[in-house]
Amino acid sequence: MINLIPMPENLKEKKGFFTLDLENVKAFASKEFAGLEKILGIKTLNSEDEAVIKIKFCAEEKAEAYSLEIEEEEIEIEASDRSGAFYALQSLRQLILMSEIKEDKVRLSCLEIKHDSPAYGWRGLQLDESRHFFGKETVKKLLDFMALYKLNRFHWHLTDDQGWRIEIEKYPLLTEIGSKRTGSQLHHWNCMEMDMTAHEGFYSKEDIREIVEYAKERCIEIVPEIDFPAHSAAAIASYNSLACREIPCEVFNFFGGIFPHKQGMKNWNRTLCLGKDEVLQFVFDVIDEVVELFPFGYFHVGGDEAPTYEWKGCPKCQERIKKEGLRNEVELQGWFTNRLNEYLRKKGKTMIGWNEVLAAKNIDTDVVAQYWTPQKDNNVNAHLDKGGRVILSNHKYFYFDMLYTYCTVKGTYNYSPKTVRIAEKNKKGVLGVEAELWSEWIDEENELFFKLWHRGLALSETAWCKPSQKNYGEFRKRLQQHKKIADASGFYYGDDTFTLKPNGIKKTVLAKKNGFSIKDFDSEYRLNEIMKK
Numbered sequence: 228m229i230n231l232i233p234m235p236e237n238l239k240e241k242k243g244f245f246t247l248d249l250e251n252v253k254a255f256a257s258k259e260f261a262g263l264e265k266i267l268g269i270k271t272l273n274s275e276d277e278a279v280i281k282i283k284f285c286a287e288e289k290a291e292a293y294s295l296e297i298e299e300e301e302i303e304i305e306a307s308d309r310s311g312a313f314y315a316l317q318s319l320r321q322l323i324l325m326s327e328i329k330e331d332k333v334r335l336s337c338l339e340i341k342h343d344s345p346a347y348g349w350r351g352l353q354l355d356e357s358r359h360f361f362g363k364e365t366v367k368k369l370l371d372f373m374a375l376y377k378l379n380r381f382h383w384h385l386t387d388d389q390g391w392r393i394e395i396e397k398y399p400l401l402t403e404i405g406s407k408r409t410g411s412q413l414h415h416w417n418c419m420e421m422d423m424t425a426h427e428g429f430y431s432k433e434d435i436r437e438i439v440e441y442a443k444e445r446c447i448e449i450v451p452e453i454d455f456p457a458h459s460a461a462a463i464a465s466y467n468s469l470a471c472r473e474i475p476c477e478v479f480n481f482f483g484g485i486f487p488h489k490q491g492m493k494n495w496n497r498t499l500c501l502g503k504d505e506v507l508q509f510v511f512d513v514i515d516e517v518v519e520l521f522p523f524g525y526f527h528v529g530g531d532e533a534p535t536y537e538w539k540g541c542p543k544c545q546e547r548i549k550k551e552g553l554r555n556e557v558e559l560q561g562w563f564t565n566r567l568n569e570y571l572r573k574k575g576k577t578m579i580g581w582n583e584v585l586a587a588k589n590i591d592t593d594v595v596a597q598y599w600t601p602q603k604d605n606n607v608n609a610h611l612d613k614g615g616r617v618i619l620s621n622h623k624y625f626y627f628d629m630l631y632t633y634c635t636v637k638g639t640y641n642y643s644p645k646t647v648r649i650a651e652k653n654k655k656g657v658l659g660v661e662a663e664l665w666s667e668w669i670d671e672e673n674e675l676f677f678k679l680w681h682r683g684l685a686l687s688e689t690a691w692c693k694p695s696q697k698n699y700g701e702f703r704k705r706l707q708q709h710k711k712i713a714d715a716s717g718f719y720y721g722d723d724t725f726t727l728k729p730n731g732i733k734k735t736v737l738a739k740k741n742g743f744s745i746k747d748f749d750s751e752y753r754l755n756e757i758m759k760k
Contacts, residue, residue: 232684244337246332247302253277288307292343294758391405406428412486419486450527453513502542527579528580530581580597590610595621613649639682
């Protein structure tokens with residue numbers, strides 16, 4: 228059985244085997260694919276005569292598509308672009324990593340894959356580094372995982388209430404102050420327990436450039452997210468004048484609003500003042516520096532969970548509402564969102580915002596909405612009706628920071644636009660799917676991959692395969708073979724007890740003994756670690 232993930236659409240197994248000498252791989256690549264050997268570590272020849280792997284240009288293949296044929300004497304790949312050729316080589320790499328290697332030689336079954344192409348152009352994965360900073364090596368490992376499984380959009384959440392993680396030269400306090408906090412809330416939103424270990428970290432511009440190049444080599448585009456106007460507490464701690472009320476404050480060491488309310492905290496806010504021209508200038512200045520670092524087409528501004536109470540009590544915001552002829556604070560955010568969109572458009576970028584930005588009915592239709600909310604949002608279909616576009620990241624199916632008992636592998640695998648009632652006529656406006664790795668409750672690399680690995684493979688197949696190809700039972704069998712790849716690549720993964728059969732752990736003595744709760748986001752990982760011992 229061929230155990231590729233994602234499973235190719237047109238795969239035919241053939242008789243015979245090809246033996247590849249891994250110490251002496253001779254390859255030929257058409258000029259269109261120059262440079263692939265750099266990442267794959269193989270020698271390329273100027274002529275195909277002696278080559279055993281031939282990577283050829285074929286104009287008939289779609290964008291990102293490929294054909295791959297393994298015969299007894301050679302391996303031939305055809306693609307029309309670098310991405311397609313790269314994905315063919317990733318399929319080949321999977322086959323090698325799952326095979327037994329003897330004396331640096333691997334025997335591959337002959338096969339033919341014809342015109343394998345993705346269902347969606349947007350196959351995304353997000354990492355939140357505001358809540359916990361992981362650093363370059365973890366990000367590169369995540370990009371390696373994405374590349375192997377043909378994911379092509381890395382959504383990088385770099386700012387939020389709990390940390391500002393990207394150098395901005397014009398505003399040095401964003402990292403001098405905004406990248407540091409005094410501790411971190413533990414376990415879940417309702418928990419009042421705090422780890423008072425200081426947490427800090429940020430990426431220099433040189434770091435960003437290094438990671439951007441690493442991603443480009445792997446056919447991955449990076450989408451930076453700089454949150455405006457809410458989730459801005461780290462920026463406000465750095466520059467108090469960005470808020471409606473200029474109250475000295477620190478970077479939040481808690482996650483969400485339950486903690487400060489229970490602690491009786493007052494005067495905490497996280498929303499930029501939209502009535503001050505200098506705040507708009509700050510936002511534009513930040514955008515100017517960030518877009519120079521990311522040579523890709525999209526820019527994410529967040530826009531979610533923006534409380535309006537600060538704006539309601541702010542004379543400057545109320546003056547802005549009156550001056551611009553707006554009806555209320557929701558339209559004030561819509562006005563701000565459109566200003567950002569106009570500015571980014573001039574920079575050659577397409578703007579993305581979380582689907583809450585659609586609450587303002589005055590939003591430009593070229594804004595891409597990322598649909599995350601657990602509840603149905605009628606504004607999404609309305610946006611699509613007007614010719615807008617969306618990315619699907621619905622909470623129950625794609626929030627991988629959640630417990631496996633809530634966001635199941637099967638749920639991710641079986642997801643389709645029908646799941647959230649996207650109208651058939653609007654499917655053309657769906658760019659694709661993306662999973663989120665929020666890091667409030669993830670503070671180490673192993674836990675990150677524990678949350679990701681099983682569901683990430685399901686995401687790969689949901690993003691690449693047509694619905695008619697998908698079979699969850701058969702996918703689970705193939706998934707087991709990919710543990711060999713994870714072991715070889717250093718990708719941590721959890722026991723199937725917690726990932727493929729999560730409901731079973733609720734009944735175990737071990738789970739009861741350790742206080743398993745659906746609200747405790749660390750519980751599955753902790754129990755997994757205990758069982759390993």
